[in-house]
Structures are given as C-alpha cells and as structure tokens.
Amino acid sequence: MKSNLSRSTLFRRIGITLLLFIITAAAVLAMRWGKVVVETTDQTRSPFPSDAEEVVFTICTYNVQARPLFDETKNKFAHISPLLNRFDICALQECFKDYRRAWAAAEHSSKIFHGTLKHPLKLVGSGLSLLSSLPLISTDNINFDTCGEFQNRPASKGVLLGRYQAGAMTLDVYTTHIEAGGSPQALAARKGQGEEIVDFVNAQSPPENSVIILGDFNMRPSRGPEDKEKHKDNPKVYVFDWIKETLDLRDASDEFNGPVSKEIDRILFRPGKGCAMKVLHWQQDDPDFYYADGKTPLSDHAPLFARFQLERS
Template structure:
C-alpha cells in the first residue's frame, strides 16, 4: 500500500495580508496535489463576518467540507470558538474514516489547541492519523508534545501504522528526539537523502554530526523556519518535498509538505 499525504496550515483560507479570501484557490491547489490524505490546520469551520463581507467568494459550506468536495471524506476538530465562528484542524481522506476524536490540549486561555485523531480504513491496514497544531510558547509545546505522546500510546496499537502531521511551531527543533525515542517514529525528511549528502546523513545518525533538521516551511514566500512536520511509523518514506514558490506564497503563510509513503 502506498499513500501520498500532505500537511498544510491554510491560514483560515485568507491571505496573510489583508485577509482576502483564498479558499477557492486553495481548493484548486489542494486538488492539484492529488494526495490521498491531507492534514490541515487553521481550518475555518465557520466565520460569519467573512461570509457577509465576501459573500461571492466565501463558500456556504464549512471549509473542511468545501475542500473535501466529492473526492475525500473529512473530519473536523473544533478548537477555537468565538462569537462569529470557530476554527481547528481537519483531516481529508480518500479512504473511509472509521472514527475521529478531538482531544483538547489547550495549555492556557489565550491559545486553543487540539489533537484530531482519525482511524482510516486503508486497503492493507487501518492507519492512525493525528492532526496537530502546537502552541507558540516553548513550555506549552513541551507539555502538548507529552499529551501527543500519551494520545498515540493510548489509542494506537504498538504495531499499527501511524502518521502524525501538522504545525508544531517547533522552530528550534526541540521535540523531534522525544517523539522518535518514545513513539518509534521518523520524520519524513530524516531519510530524504536528496536534501543532504549520504555521508552527512550517516554522521547525523551516528551522533557525530549536527542534529537532523526538518524542512523549512515558514514563511511560505521565503521559508527559513522549521514549523511543519510529518512523523510516521510503519511506513517507508519514498519521497518528501516542500511546495514553495509564488503561487504557494499567495495562498498561506505556510508552505505545504507532501510525502509519498509505502507501508512496511
């Protein structure tokens, strides 16, 4: 079994500057990826003010349903709720979603965060998927990372294939080692030899080189911060890339990551 997956913070379907609607262009871009499973963050489940102001450019459906269309099943985890709407994480899957659960991991009242856990009925195995968007403060991220580890260990059998993806806000790369050690996952760029020489990769694995670095995805126009990640267990990573360039810079402040996986 092979899966093509994407993680993408869509910035609530509006431009980074001026909050102009981008949701229709986002749908075209997402369709062009031809991904089997999409892990989406900052998905606007409802926004009454945008719906009134941009009536012709704002779909009547929730963003997760609009982006899923007829080609994907979808699940939504509502995290932030306010008078005129709400937003959260979403998972779109071309395979049936057997179950979904949203776990509140908010660390303080100023940031609402959650883990959306979905079990997919893929052809050769049920795949446990976790959509994540961690906080802006290092202490919060560390505690939320612990909550993520607990969520995976308590809900996914040890031999089950697992995909964890989202916006970790972990620009200093402090969380990856703990996830690798306690969950047995790898990040999709750990083994991407096209990003680094083979000798460099071996030195990093042996501990003689610098820490393995994830990809740069923020800001989309000129990525230099390592915010977005895909961690997997039970899969071989066949390829991974960041989609960047002029088109992607117009759609969101984050660049998407696309990876091709093969079930071990």
C-alpha cells in the first residue's frame, strides 16, 4: 500500500512538473512570437482638412541598418529620430532592434512596428516601421513565406501596410525589405517575395485607393531595351520590372529625374481611381543624416525623400 502511494505521488509530481514545463514553454514561445505594435495619439489631428480634394505631403524611406548583433543604435537613433519629423510619412527598414529609440523624438500621430515572427525560431521580426502625421485608418502585414539563403533566415521579412486618410482621399502605404544576396536561393526568393507583394497589394488595395510602395527592394529597374534584354533572366532586375508593371506603378525617381538611377531603395506609386498624383520633389541623401564628423553616414543606405501632390481628378 505504501509503495503504491509513493508511486502515485511520484507520477503526480512528474505530471505537475511536465505541466509546468509546458506552460512555461508556451509562455516563452508566445513572447518570442512578437506582435505588431501600433501607437496613436490624437487621430483627429491632421495636416489637411478632412474634405480636402488636394493635398501635398512628404515621405521618406530609410534602411536604418539596425541588425540585432552587429550595429550600434543608441547614438544612431538619437540622431535619426528627430530628423523623422521633417516628413509626413516615414518608412523604416532593417530596424530589427530598438525601434522605440527610433521613435523616441518622432512626433507623428501614429507609429507602427511589424515585430511578428514567421515562427518562434526566427530571431527577429520584419524590421519594418511606419510613422505618419496623416490619420491612420487601419494596418495589416505579412511575413514572406519565401526565404532564400542563410543570411536572410534569422529575420521574418515581409510587408507592412498603413492605410491613411489624406484629406478626402485614402492612401495605402506599403513598406518592404526584400531578400538580399546573390546565391541561386536568394535570387529565387526575390521572385517568390515579389509575387507575395503583388498578391498582398491586390488583396488589400481597391482601385479607388492611391498606393505608395517603398523600401529596400534589393533589386533595381532595367534601364532601356538593351539592359532589359541583358537582364531578362536576372531576378535582381526583371522581378522589379514585373512588380512595377503588374501593379501599374510609377517610379518617383524616374518621374523627377528621368529613367537613370539604379538604386535598390525605391519609392513607387499609383493614383487611385479618380485621383492624380504628381512627384514635386525627389532627393537621395542629406548632410544631416551623417554623424558629427560629416563624413560617416548613419546607415549603409542613404535615405530617400519625395514630396507628392495627390488630388481628385
């Protein structure tokens, strides 16, 4: 009898221990899974009247080079954060850590961080963030199903959407950071991720919504028929062209400068049905986005800026 009691007590203790282990493991996985962080202040505050049929706004895209193990962010983000107030909308990529430092001095009425992990074994989320002074209507996101070479596997790259009220019009802003690298796996992943972007935009943005897609594409547009033919089998070029053509997008740099630049950071756009969009200004880099020595950039990517006019046509 005593032996049976001891055995049952032992089994009960083992069961309780296993249950506690499972609960603890589940809690750790839940914390590791991450989430989308949305912070808003007064959404009635807007740079434009709610019935405005013509608005002008500025936008910035910036790969801030904040990798989880390699990059210093305390001084970098102390410098970058107040600079973001120059723009109505900011899209950040590679903000894999310390996003709150990047937000600290930014006065935008909405801030979104896509921290969701594709699965709990991923080290970091997408590294994508959107900040806006335009009222936020809604947000959505994906993590890419497609992934290529090893250097990209720790991150849960994807796409982040912010839908904003631009006067009497609706503006959908997407930011993304696509696969890097030149291996066959990385090149194939660009194609898969490009297809996922197209599917996501088509599912989210109705024809009446104006669209901006900006970020680090790790691809470039073709430049003329000879370049297009030369790179017809190179995903670093033809996939970008395919995204642009399939979604009927225009390139802000091309509109302002002509089809000359080959940067992998791009600002693409299309007006909604019944609307017109015009690029009033485009700029790459600025002296203020350097450390105090004036020579060392804050990131290995230069920021891009654009000013748009959006109106009912």
